Amino acid sequence: MKLYIFKELFNGEERLFNQSIITDGEKIIWTGDSDSDEISTFTISETIDMSDNFVMPGLIDCHVHLASIDRAPTNAIGWAQTTINALDKLKKLMTAGVVACRDLGSCEGVTIGISNAQKCGELEGLPKLISSGKALTATGGHGYEIGVECDGVDEFTKGARLVIKEGADIVKVMMSGGVNSLGEEQGPPEVNQEEIDAAVREAHARGRKVAVHAHGNTAIKRSVLAGVDSIEHGVFNSEDIMKLMIERGTFLVPTLCAPYYATVEGIRREPDNPDHKKSKAILEIHNKATLKAFSMGIPLAMGTDAGCPFNPHERAFYELVLLHNIGIDTADVLKIGTKNGAILLDQDQLGMIAVGKEASFIALSKSPFEDFNAIEGPKDVWIKGTKIQ
Numbered sequence: 001m002k003l004y005i006f007k008e009l010f011n012g013e014e015r016l017f018n019q020s021i022i023t024d025g026e027k028i029i030w031t032g033d034s035d036s037d038e039i040s041t042f043t044i045s046e047t048i049d050m051s052d053n054f055v056m057p058g059l060i061d062c063h064v065h066l067a068s069i070d071r072a073p074t075n076a077i078g079w080a081q082t083t084i085n086a087l088d089k090l091k092k093l094m095t096a097g098v099v100a101c102r103d104l105g106s107c108e109g110v111t112i113g114i115s116n117a118q119k120c121g122e123l124e125g126l127p128k129l130i131s132s133g134k135a136l137t138a139t140g141g142h143g144y145e146i147g148v149e150c151d152g153v154d155e156f157t158k159g160a161r162l163v164i165k166e167g168a169d170i171v172k173v174m175m176s177g178g179v180n181s182l183g184e185e186q187g188p189p190e191v192n193q194e195e196i197d198a199a200v201r202e203a204h205a206r207g208r209k210v211a212v213h214a215h216g217n218t219a220i221k222r223s224v225l226a227g228v229d230s231i232e233h234g235v236f237n238s239e240d241i242m243k244l245m246i247e248r249g250t251f252l253v254p255t256l257c258a259p260y261y262a263t264v265e266g267i268r269r270e271p272d273n274p275d276h277k278k279s280k281a282i283l284e285i286h287n288k289a290t291l292k293a294f295s296m297g298i299p300l301a302m303g304t305d306a307g308c309p310f311n312p313h314e315r316a317f318y319e320l321v322l323l324h325n326i327g328i329d330t331a332d333v334l335k336i337g338t339k340n341g342a343i344l345l346d347q348d349q350l351g352m353i354a355v356g357k358e359a360s361f362i363a364l365s366k367s368p369f370e371d372f373n374a375i376e377g378p379k380d381v382w383i384k385g386t387k388i389q
């Protein structure tokens with residue numbers, strides 16, 4: 001058994017001082033005050049003194065892309081490279097403090113192979129991967145290059161069954177175009193009500209949650225009415241739909257990093273690309289809708305959309321900085337990055353530093369409660385009781 005002594009702890013719910021934990025293998029078996037008499041009742045083989053550190057549960061990134069999102073490789077050499085690149089991105093997420101992530105669409109569902117390997121006990125020391133495999137999309141719809149094109153109730157029914165057969169842990173549906181797609185409204189709907197109803201029915205019947213890419217108001221509304229589990233992005237959301245999301249317990253994964261990097265990095269690197277300029281106008285709308293959703297009580301979870309243009313896996317923690325910048329307080333931001341993600345991804349063993357949970361946590365040299373930018377600093381990372389970096 002190992003004893004860890006911390007200066008300051010965020011346990012997934014609250015900020016505490018002068019705390020210690022005891023681990024046995026992968027699990028946390030005791031937590032409490034560092035001066036508690038109970039500690040002497042355990043047989044401690046090693047004491048890790050971190051009395052200068054701030055410690056919190058490892059981050060959970062509910063929206064990443066680990067393998068090429070525009071086109072699939074054409075031969076075996078390309079596939080080998082793509083898989084190794086995906087593993088490298090998983091490692092980069094770990095360096096950012098991430099201990100679990102959800103891939104919401106990668107070419108040919110290559111990430112299912114990685115999550116299957118993890119289910120067999122392989123690839124220890126990397127973040128746990130939950131994978132959607134291929135996303136369902138309308139013919140020619142958003143992300144069709146790497147998705148399963150479906151039209152009509154029968155094809156959405158079959159599409160959901162197909163990705164689950166291939167090993168998807170979750171079903172991803174592209175409900176709308178991008179923010180800059182042509183259409184009657186921004187983020188135009190591409191999937192109709194009956195179609196998303198069918199996908200949700202099939203996924204839920206097989207114990208899988210549904211995450212939808214939805215920017216526009218109509219697409220968000222149809223998704224919530226269908227009973228999806230999380231709205232990804234949710235840029236043009238409105239109060240009437242937010243009320244519905246509260247009633248139904250629908251999560252919002254705003255992915256503030258996606259427009260942030262598209263705008264800031266995009267304009268810097270490609271100053272003449274009109275898409276980047278349009279993204280800038282969307283930023284303010286997205287920030288307001290996210291803060292409104294949080295204020296109304298919609299559960300938020302952290303998702304970066306890392307793997308999209310200019311959006312680096314190794315800076316996944318920056319999503320928390322952006323959530324803090326829009327006006328969400330420190331404790332709530334850290335909860336969004338940890339406990340809430342564990343709930344959305346059904347990873348009950350993660351998201352908190354508490355008895356019975358996995359010893360997967362991160363240590364920082366400074367406290368984000370003193371200066372939120374501390375979250376950007378170097379991190380020590382433990383996964384399942386083992387220090388990885």
Ligand SMILES: [Zn+2]
Binds near residue numbers: 063064065305308
């Ligand atoms: Zn995405």
